Amino acid sequence: MTDYRRLRVALLGAGAVGSQVAALLLKHGDELADRAGATLELAGIAVRNIDAPRDADLPRELFTTDADTLIVGADIVIELMGGIEPARANILQAINSGADIVTANKALLATHGPELFDAADQVGASVYYEAAAAGAIPIIRPLRDSLAGDRVQRIMGIVNGTTNYILDRMDTEGAEFLDVLADAQALGFAEADPTADVEGYDAAQKAAILASLAFHTTVPLDAVYREGITKIDKAMMDAARHAGYVIKLLAVCERLIAADGGAEAISVRVYPALVPRDHPLASVHGANNAVFVQAEAAGDLMFYGAGAGGVQTASAVLGDVVSAARRHIAGGVGVGESTRANLPVMPIGHVVTRYQITLEVADQPGVLATVAGILSDGRVSIATLEQTVSGEEAAVARLVIGTHKAKEQDLSETVDRLADSGVVERVVSVLRVEGD
Numbered sequence: 001m002t003d004y005r006r007l008r009v010a011l012l013g014a015g016a017v018g019s020q021v022a023a024l025l026l027k028h029g030d031e032l033a034d035r036a037g038a039t040l041e042l043a044g045i046a047v048r049n050i051d052a053p054r055d056a057d058l059p060r061e062l063f064t065t066d067a068d069t070l071i072v073g074a075d076i077v078i079e080l081m082g083g084i085e086p087a088r089a090n091i092l093q094a095i096n097s098g099a100d101i102v103t104a105n106k107a108l109l110a111t112h113g114p115e116l117f118d119a120a121d122q123v124g125a126s127v128y129y130e131a132a133a134a135g136a137i138p139i140i141r142p143l144r145d146s147l148a149g150d151r152v153q154r155i156m157g158i159v160n161g162t163t164n165y166i167l168d169r170m171d172t173e174g175a176e177f178l179d180v181l182a183d184a185q186a187l188g189f190a191e192a193d194p195t196a197d198v199e200g201y202d203a204a205q206k207a208a209i210l211a212s213l214a215f216h217t218t219v220p221l222d223a224v225y226r227e228g229i230t231k232i233d234k235a236m237m238d239a240a241r242h243a244g245y246v247i248k249l250l251a252v253c254e255r256l257i258a259a260d261g262g263a264e265a266i267s268v269r270v271y272p273a274l275v276p277r278d279h280p281l282a283s284v285h286g287a288n289n290a291v292f293v294q295a296e297a298a299g300d301l302m303f304y305g306a307g308a309g310g311v312q313t314a315s316a317v318l319g320d321v322v323s324a325a326r327r328h329i330a331g332g333v334g335v336g337e338s339t340r341a342n343l344p345v346m347p348i349g350h351v352v353t354r355y356q357i358t359l360e361v362a363d364q365p366g367v368l369a370t371v372a373g374i375l376s377d378g379r380v381s382i383a384t385l386e387q388t389v390s391g392e393e394a395a396v397a398r399l400v401i402g403t404h405k406a407k408e409q410d411l412s413e414t415v416d417r418l419a420d421s422g423v424v425e426r427v428v429s430v431l432r433v434e435g436d
Contacts, residue, residue, distance in 0.1 A: 004033050007325055008043040010074035010099075012067055012090055013081035016055050016310035017104060017131070018045070021078060021317050023056035032318065036325035044070045055310055072097055076324045078317060079103040088112055091127075095119045100324040102317055104131035110205035110221045113212065126327060128320035133206045134159050134289045136312035137305045138319070143213040143293075151296040152214040154254040156434060159206040161287035161307040162190045162197040163229050163249040167272070168285050170237050171246050177232060189287055189308075199228035200249065203270045207251035210291070211268040214253055216341035219268055225348040227271035236429050239358060239400055243384075245274035246282045250434055256346055265346045271432060274356055279435040292435075349409035354383070354433035356402050359418065360426040363395035367423045371399065374421060378414030380406045396425065402433075 011022055025032065025042050033039045045058070046067035064070055067090055071077055077094035079101060081087045087108050091101050092115075101120070103109070109116070109132055120127050130140045134157065143152070158164050162184055169180045181198065184190035196202045204224040211219045229249050240247050250273045256265045275282045280302050284290040289307025294300055306312035361367045368387075375382060384402035389395055403411070411430070418424045 020314035131316035211253035
């Protein structure tokens with residue numbers, strides 16, 4: 001084996017991902033050294049409970065509950081604890097100690113990313129986070145490096161494996177949401193408390209990270225519009241399939257250019273959307289993730305793969321570790337984050353897209369004319385309309401209305417007027433159409 005310079009690696013956290021990172025570091029140390037140009041010595045693993053069960057058989061002597069001591073003297077610190085604190089404090093301590101950081105902590109980056117990047121810039125360190133946005137999919141480096149000379153116009157991503165698994169089974173099997181959620185929990189795809197996944201919080205954190213990179217702009221998490229999938233039911237799935245769509249929880253990040261040639265802005269949002277079945281994202285099945293990027297010069301790019309899993313995510317973490325080691329050997333300052341574009345993040349009301357509106361109305365003369373009039377008055381144009389009737393004595397008609405492109409604010413106000421019109425008994429759903 002070549003006599004390489006030795007770099008000390010401190011690992012914080014030994015959960016599903018951390019355990020696999022440690023095991024792979026120990027198993028493939030020689031190969032990683034050849035790729036990095038340095039011997040990567042796993043100096044220790046900081047955990048809350050040394051005796052907790054692990055996903056990998058690791059030497060007990062590596063474990064410690066003293067993260068502070070482990071961090072001091074480390075060249076590379078891998079943070080896989082999750083959460084905000086003490087992860088934030090540990091990372092700042094590591095940066096101030098001269099270490100480079102590798103993290104998969106999307107919640108921390110989405111809320112405190114600018115603070116961590118600024119701290120790293122001050123000392124010439126780097127923060128690597130390929131595993132924070134889409135598991136094993138390499139998307140951070142392409143956005144930060146490969147497309148740095150291009151202008152990204154739009155990103156559409158399936159970035160949460162749990163919700164994609166649920167929606168995919170609802171689509172392909174006709175299953176109900178709660179039944180599939182229970183299966184996902186039994187299989188380990190969903191947590192006992194699935195709120196972060198099914199309500200879109202996890203995807204919103206990843207959307208903030210991707211948009212910040214793509215548009216060179218700091219995107220606060222509270223600027224990301226968010227809806228979850230808990231209201232999606234079998235009837236909505238059936239209607240989508242009949243119309244040639246599939247429902248996916250999408251993270252959408254795009255440039256907004258004013259019609260009058262005014263200043264650029266961006267939109268960052270997460271919601272369940274109708275995707276045409278011939279779009280590449282429609283064929284993403286199971287717990288997989290995919291990110292579809294549209295760039296001015298490069299055109300359409302698709303990144304697809306496992307969005308979660310201990311071994312899969314560990315792959316992305318170790319790629320960052322090798323990059324950090326190479327930087328240590330080569331010397332020089334770290335790779336900074338570019339946020340100088342400083343584009344404003346616009347509220348959801350400024351978005352323009354197509355919609356599918358499903359209404360329940362009384363099956364009687366004049367109703368269609370009233371509905372059409374309200375839509376027209378609200379600057380919402382009908383592209384398609386399908387009516388089905390159920391019931392006998394008190395017949396109820398279900399209207400599925402596809403619109404041309406409309407402004408979200410106009411559409412929202414129009415739907416409110418429909419709900420209050422007296423002819424609409426219930427607004428069943430409003431779904432946006434993306435990718436057509």
